Amino acid sequence: MTPSSKYNRPEAGWNFDNSYGRLPNSLYARLNPVPVSQPELVVFNDQLAKFLGLNPEALKGKAGAAVFSGNWIPKGAEPLAQAYAGHQFGSFTILGDGRAILLGEQITPQGERFDIQFKGSGRTPFSRQGDGRAALGPMLREYIISEALHALNIPTTRSLAVVTTGEKVFRETVLDGAILTRTAASHIRVGTFQYAAARGNPNDVRALADYTINRHFPDLTEFANPYLGLLHAVMERQASLVAKWLLVGFIHGVMNTDNMALGGETIDYGPCAFMDSYDPHAVFSSIDHNGRYAYGQQPQIAQWNLARLAETLLPLIHEDQQEAVSMANESITGFADTFHYYWLTGMRTKLGLLNQEADDNSLVKDLLDCIHRHGADFTNTFRDLSSVSLPEASIFQTTDFKQWFERWQARLTRQPGSREDSRQLMRNHNPAVIPRNYRVEEALAAAVERADIMVMKKLLNALSQPFQDPPEDAGYHLPPPPSSQPYQTFCGT
Secondary structure: OOOOHHHOOHHHOOOEOOHHHHOOHHHEEEOOOOOOOOOEEEEEOHHHHHHOOOOHHHHOHHHHHHHHOOOOOOOOOOOEEEOOEEEEOOEEEEOOOOOEEEEEEEEOOOOOEEEEEEEOEOOOOOOOOOOOEEEHHHHHHHHHHHHHHHHOOOOEOEEEEEEEEEEEEEOOOEEEEEEEEEEEOOOOEHHHHHHHHHOOOHHHHHHHHHHHHHHHOHHHHHOOOHHHHHHHHHHHHHHHHHHHHHHHOEEOOOOOHHHOEOOOOEOOOOOOEEOOEOOOOOOOEOOOOOOOOOHHHHHHHHHHHHHHHHHHHHHHHOOOHHHHHHHHHHHHHOHHHHHHHHHHHHHHHHOOOOOOOOOHHHHHHHHHHHHHHOOOEHHHHHHHHOOOOOOOOHHHHOHHHHHHHHHHHHHHHOOOOOHHHHHHHHHHHOOOOOOOHHHHHHHHHHHHHHOOOHHHHHHHHHHOOOOOOOOHHHOOOOOOOOOOOOOOEOOOO
16 A cells, blocks of 8 residues: 555654564464545544554544554554454454554654554455455443543543444344454453464463563563463453452453453443443353353452463473473462452452551442442442442431441441541542443443444543542433333444
């Protein structure tokens, strides 16, 4: 593809260094995105662009549409589709970027490295008879939810831009096509290692492991056994990440091994959702018929996925397989305690606890059981606890809650610091605003059906300050209206 001179704007700030393309070529396929007919920029993330060292003004309008559609490739980019495999709902499959292209790796002014990836950019060698395209609704959905998680201080890929393509995609219905540009610390997945291992070339696995260590865990190069260290470091990050999900009521929805990023970021926002009423068995994905990826199952699934990563690393961990298995098992079995540490630490902050006591786990569990019994809103219950006086929500009037409340108040007296210190800690860790599913659907309907992006922009503005109380009349803190139909999400492919 020959770049058009009118889009050749060095002031845009692109600064590529594409290290993934220096790995064995079995791990990717080089190709450009498939051009589209009439790209238009729908939404652009100015704040993220500036962080990346990009000039927002040079990337808006027709110039931005040309770049973020893949119609024009910036200087220094070396587009490629990454190969990976994955256990999808427990079944192993060879996959790869079937509708995504890694444009390149942007080096920020701070010297950090971020993948710039297109999603919905056309067919690749890994498309498996798919069209390689994406629809506008799911791409805007990923934009909203990923930016919401970022504001909640949860590691995540982020969204830089969404463009429409001027072309239709055919799913259950005919939909407007779109391409999302997202950034990530990397797109290296458990499934990337599974792909390399499945090919039977140990040199590829070693090269990928060395690359991952250098990119995400450089301190491990000094370890006597850096590959065991890699497994443990990934385990630690995933335990922390999943704990953060549970603390805000987030359900990923499709925790396949190809959707677990080794850098520790949340990746791939298909059938994800936030709980309203607390339920450890909550499932929203239309394809998760058995609750494999239910809210309360996420820690166990993360551990299962890590075991699949461990299998690929065994030949690197120790030349004796039995010894390697023993060493890997020790790391993997430590996940439960590590996760529980992060989760309980987070729960202490949500309850304003400034120190530790042995009974804290029971205190948390009993509150969650109470919220579950009464079908109370997860987010608002915790936020309300930080108030000077409790509102008149029904749960606060029940006998079992009042008994729990007395225990909590007594617990607060046995710690240093003032009640205001405790209350401020709670307000800093209990969001007032989350991307309520019905609010997300409202924003998507306005954008897709009426070409009205303002509803989404107003929602994004509220979500960017989740720990501040929104204006009462905005209603962003309100649970959904009663409905006889359960909320469902879809994968978007």
